[in-house]
Amino acid sequence: xxxxxxxxxxxxxxxxxxxxxxxxxxxxxxxxxxxxxxxxxxxxxxxxxxxxxxxxxxxxxxxxxxxxxxxxxxxxxxxxxxxxxxxxxxxxxxxxxxxxxxxxxxxxxxxxxxxxxxxxxxxxxxxxxxxxxxxxx
Amino acid sequence: xxxxxxxxxxxxxxxxxxxxxxxxxxxxxxxxxxxxxxxxxxxxxxxxxxxxxxxxxxxxxxxxxxxxxxxxxxxxxxxxxxxxxxxxxxxxxxxxxxxxxxxxxxxxxxxxxxxxxxxxxxxxxxxxxxxxxxxxxxxxxxxxxxxxxxxxxxxxxxx
Numbered sequence: 001x002x003x004x005x006x007x008x009x010x011x012x013x014x015x016x017x018x019x020x021x022x023x024x025x026x027x028x029x030x031x032x033x034x035x036x037x038x039x040x041x042x043x044x045x046x047x048x049x050x051x052x053x054x055x056x057x058x059x060x061x062x063x064x065x066x067x068x069x070x071x072x073x074x075x076x077x078x079x080x081x082x083x084x085x086x087x088x089x090x091x092x093x094x095x096x097x098x099x100x101x102x103x104x105x106x107x108x109x110x111x112x113x114x115x116x117x118x119x120x121x122x123x124x125x126x127x128x129x130x131x132x133x134x135x136x137x
Numbered sequence: 138x139x140x141x142x143x144x145x146x147x148x149x150x151x152x153x154x155x156x157x158x159x160x161x162x163x164x165x166x167x168x169x170x171x172x173x174x175x176x177x178x179x180x181x182x183x184x185x186x187x188x189x190x191x192x193x194x195x196x197x198x199x200x201x202x203x204x205x206x207x208x209x210x211x212x213x214x215x216x217x218x219x220x221x222x223x224x225x226x227x228x229x230x231x232x233x234x235x236x237x238x239x240x241x242x243x244x245x246x247x248x249x250x251x252x253x254x255x256x257x258x259x260x261x262x263x264x265x266x267x268x269x270x271x272x273x274x275x276x277x278x279x280x281x282x283x284x285x286x287x288x289x290x291x292x293x294x295x296x
Contacts, residue, residue: 071240074276112269117285120275128282 001114007082009034009044014078015130017054017066018123026063044082051081070127076118085114154243156250159191159199159211166208167201170233186213186231198254202234202243210234212247216258221288226262227255232274244277266290 003011013030027045031038045064048054055067079085096104159167164183172178190199190213202210213231220228229251234243252263264286267275 071280074272116269116272116275119272120279122276122280125276125280128280132282 003079003085004083006044007079009036009041010048010078010082011075013041013045014048014053014066014068014073015123015126017064018068018070018073019127019130021066021070024057024061024063024065026061029063047081048078051077053078068123070123073123074119075121075123075126076115079118085111085118153204154209154241154246155203156200156246157203159187159201161187161191163201163208163211167211167233170208170211170235171231173236174233190215196258198251200247200250202247204238204243207235209238210243210247212244212251214251214255214263216255216260223288225260226264227252227258227260229263229265232265232277245281248278248281 012034016030016033017025027038027042031041034041045054045056049056049064053066053068053073054064056062056064164180164187168178168180168183171183186199190197196216198215199213200211201208211231211233212229214227214229216225216227218225220226229248232244232247234247248263255263263283265278265283267278269275
């Protein structure tokens with residue numbers, strides 16, 4: 001499974017914010033750590049801001065800080081802002097070939113599993129998982 | 138058996154949480170917790186579970202979490218050998234927590250207790266099976282470090 005670049009940037013950013021709740025982080029700082037342009041990242045962060053996941057702080061030393069609940073926000077909540085992963089596929093349309101219908105059924109099964117997985121992993125769970133990976137280093 | 142003291146936010150202290158084996162006197166509260174979660178009371182099913190799992194059988198556990206004088210959660214599971222071709226592992230097939238006690242560590246304490254029991258029985262893996270749309274319970278098990286198992290559940294409509 002592959003996620004689009006902006007979706008990945010949003011996930012990495014929101015995890016960065018959630019790991020330091022209350023702390024204000026600059027766009028430039030996060031962009032540097034993710035190796036993307038601040039301009040590109042700013043667009044992604046604006047989408048997160050409109051969804052209420054981060055708050056923007058204006059001013060010379062402005063930036064963003066986490067505004068969500070890490071125990072409630074799931075990966076699916078973030079992914080769904082950027083791409084339509086696993087949206088229910090149209091049911092068998094008249095005129096669709098049987099092979100097309102059968103393949104659609106299998107792909108739907110994969111999509112349903114992906115949605116359930118992303119929908120069950122909260123940011124808090126991800127932070128614990130990241131912590132375990134850090135411990136292995 | 139384990140015992141942990143938990144706080145109830147800023148308003149006061151929660152009674153001490155105690156995890157122990159279930160007994161006949163706990164059944165009504167267990168049935169009520171399950172019925173609130175599933176919308177269906179199943180007294181006969183739970184009486185059967187108590188008969189088969191209530192007595193600390195060698196490889197079976199039916200545990201309850203008690204806070205003060207009331208039952209606030211339960212968990213049921215057992216160690217099974219070569220189920221679906223896999224080496225012995227602990228299976229959790231039932232867990233429930235009173236809604237007003239969610240996010241108070243009850244589920245975590247129950248899972249920790251049954252996991253410790255499974256470990257003492259010599260197994261190194263614990264598994265469960267959750268409906269894909271049951272996000273509450275799925276998220277709980279995920280938060281406890283559980284990941285997708287290398288198995289795929291399959292079914293077929295035979296009606």
